[in-house]
Each structure stands twice: as structure tokens, then as C-alpha cells.
Amino acid sequence: MRAAETKRGALYHRMVVWLLFFILLLPLAATFLYSISSSWSATILPDGLTFDWYLQLWSEERFLRAFAQSLLVCLGALALAVVLILPLLFVVHYHFPKLDGLMNILILLPFAVPPVVSSVGLLQLYGSGPLAMVGTPWILIGAYFTIALPFMYRAISNNLQAINLRDLMDAAHLLGASTWKAAFLVVLPNLRKGLMVSLFLSFSFLFGEFVFANLLVGTRYETLQVYLNNMKNSSGHFNSALVISYFFFVLVFTWAATRLNREKP
């Protein structure tokens, strides 16, 4: 009686998990099927299969440019974020631990202020005058830094707490290293994992950012998402190939982060 009940329970849970998987898979699967079908309209299944759409996409110059520009902006933003956040974290945790409380409030701002709100101010502040940046990739790099900040700060901060920063620094000092040397040669290598995981994850959502890209820059420096939006009226199959190609990249980066995270240090 009891065993039968547990068995029924186990079956129920498996069913729910598979159902969840299929719900999440459905839009992706449909887009993938659409991207490899020669034509598909007003029927449940496509008429024939082909890879032509991918060939067309990957030989389209405007797509390749948008792709490269997306990569450049994301990598630029991540580089800026690393250069700004690593010293910040080190100084906060080593010299001013009390600032951590303030930082935890500040990093809520990118959550509480949606990109569409920041855009209102950014467009006015940097639209003209000495700091005119609207329409250039530079403003995107700055804006993307604020999006990546909360994730990178939290991930690396957790990592810093786990390695016992103060003891490491004291040991390095006792052995005669300067603070700079200790920070670069002792602390930094220990943060590699947290840093890499947060970089991969940040990349995978910055790569899909649309609001800032569309409102601040638009077609003047077209990124992948803006390109997808502007191609709205072209062939659905072509766009499907675009979406699947984009998601494939996101998949690779998320997968890398998950793998890295599971690895034992």
C-alpha cells in the first residue's frame, strides 16, 4: 500500500519535471524547426527541410557586422566592469568592510531602475554637449557595465568571503610581498573561478540586451538584437535561423558557466 503510493508519487514527479521541460523547450523547438524548414504556413508541420536559411544568414554582411558589433560591445562592457569592480571589491573587503553594506544597497539600483527609465536620463545627459555619446557604442558600454554590476559584485564577493582575504594578505605580507603584489599574485588567482562564472553569465544576458541598444544607439551601431528587430518584416525562416544562431552562443556560454561552477576548486 505504502510502496504503491510512493511509486505513484515518483511517477507524478517525473511527469511534472518532463512537462516543465517540454513547456520550456516548446518555443525553442518551434523556432528551430521553422529555421530548417523550406516553407511552413498554416499547417502543423513544415513542408520540407533545408539548411539554406543558415547559409543565407551567415553570408549576410549586415548580420555579420551586427554580430561583431554585439560581441565588441559586450566584451568592452565586461572588460570595463572587471577593471572597475575588482579593485572596488578588494578595497571594500580589505580596507573598508563597512562599505559592503552600502554597496549592497547601491547594487540594487540597477534592479530597481529599469533600463527604460535610465534611458530617459542618459539620452538627455549625453545627447549633446561635451559628453555627447548617444549613438555611439561608448554609451552602451557604460550602460551595460551597470547591468553586469550586481551579478559580478555578488558572485565575486561570495568568492572573496570564501577565500579568507585577510589571512591570505597577512600571509603574503609576512613573506615580504607588497600589497599590490599580494593582490595580483595571491588574491587574483584565487578569484579566478568566481570571476569566470560571473563573466560567462553576464555575457549571456548582455548579448541579449535590447532596450538600451535600441533606445540609445539604434541603427547607428546596430547590435544583434536591434538587427533582429529591424528585420521583422523579412522572412520568418531567416529570422528563425538568426534566433537559433544567437541562442546557440548564449547556450555555449551558460553551459561553460554551469560546468565551471560545478567543478571542485
Added chain:
Amino acid sequence: MSAPLEDNLKTAAIRDGAVPRIADRRAPRGKWLALLCLLPFAVFFFAFQIAPLLWVTLNSLNTADGWSLANFEKVFGSKFYLQAIKHSLQIAFWSSLFGIVIAILGSYSLRQVDSKLRDFVMAFSNMTSNFAGVPLAFAFVILLGFNGALTILLKQAGIIEDFNLYSKTGLIVLYTYFQIPLGVLLLYPAFDALREDWRESASLLGAGTWSYWRYIGLPVLTPALLGTFVILLANALGAYATVYYLTTGNFNVLPIRIAAMISGDISLDPNMASALAMVLVGLMGVITLAHQLLLRRSYHAGR
């Protein structure tokens, strides 16, 4: 149990005794240099996060004839803007509710299946959490648009008469989809708080499944559930890309209204956009505050 604690106290005492001497020797210059290292971050954070918010706050009070609350009076006196607020709240509420219910059922079952299936579906769910915005909207057009595969399938099966993805119902379905992975991500760890022996004790004392959840399971999970719900709400309220792509800015929600007044060709009005943006920030602020309070409560409840 007491030995490691004593040990820790001892090392802490030694460390604290030793550190000030080292620190004293290099304190003045080191601290100034350290503060200098904070400067670049402070400059960029101010330029791209604080300054835009300040500009919006100030200019929401700025009108053609001086400083006043007129912009806000206009927002709350206009049926059009009130409808945008109402739509935003409705879509956010329903999509968060459906999203969290699916996430609760899903993440509870995820804990009960074997680890191979669990790891696979968890990893997949994490990946789909990045499938949002424009690509997601596009995928939904293929799936549930007027000639979408699923629309036709459901129509032929006689389950639905018609489905309009570009309506409020359609948007709620779409938003629910992107809430699910986030909900699973946030809720899955929360089920750690439920210990298996509680369930066994409850059933020994004669509690059925229903009373177990009613008196033990749900009360323990409540702070985590509310916290997750609040994050989902904020996530939906600020969403812009999906609805923009689907309706080319024709569906009346807050982010669309704001963006239309700063990037449209017809009605540029940054001051009015600022006032609407402040309404959105106000809603998000209430939500973030509620989340922080709930987080603090769940933290203590968890200890």
C-alpha cells in the same frame, strides 16, 4: 563542538592583536591609495546610474511654466496613462502568479526525481532564463501567432476558438513563460528549508498531505514564496523588449509609454517621460523594499 570555536577565538585574538601594528605602520598612505582605487568605479557608477536617475527625478518636476507637480497631475488625471499603469500591473500580477505556481510545482517535483534528470532540467531551465526579449517574442509568434503551429494545432483539436498573442491574454502567456525559469532558479533552493523528517513526523501524528502543506509546508515557505513573487513582479513591470517587438509599441503599458516619449517621432516630451518613469520607479521601489524586508525575515526564519 567547543574546541573549534575556542580555536577560532584564539586565532582571531592573535590576528586582531597582530593586524593593527601592521596596519598602523602603513595606514595613512595605504588608506588614501585604497580610496583612490574606488574613484574610477564611483565616477562610472555616478555617470551611468545615479546621474540619469537624478535627471529623471528633477525633470519630472519640471514643466513649461516652472517647477511643479503638474506632470504627475497629468499622469493621474489622464485615462490613457492610467490605462498604461493598469495594464502593466495586471500583466505583471497575473504572469507572476501563473509563473510562480508553475515554478512551485516544478521545483518541488525537481527535488523528488533522480539527480540525472534533475541536473539536466535545471541546467536547461537556467539556459532558457536567457531566452527573453526580442528572440522570445519572435519564437512566440511562430508558436502562437495567428498562423502559429500551436494555435493551429489547438484550433484543430477544438480546444480554442481563436488566440490573439497581441492582446493582454497573449502577453500574459508570453510573460509567464519568461517568469518560469527565474521562478525555478529562485525557488529551488528555498525547498531546502523543508526537512523530510517534518513530513514523516506530521504523518506519524496523523496529518494527511493536505494538512501537512496547510500547517507546515506553506507557512515555512511563505517568506521565500513572497520574495520570489516580488522579484517576478519587478521583472515583468520593467519588461519592454518583448511587448515592443510584438506590438511595435501599440500595446499600452508603462515602459512603452515612457520610451515613446523619448524616441518617438511624434511626441517627444522628456519631462512627461520623466514623470511616468518616476511612477514606474516608485512601483519598483515599493517592490524592492518589500523584497528586502521579506529577505530579512526569511533569513531569520531560516536560522
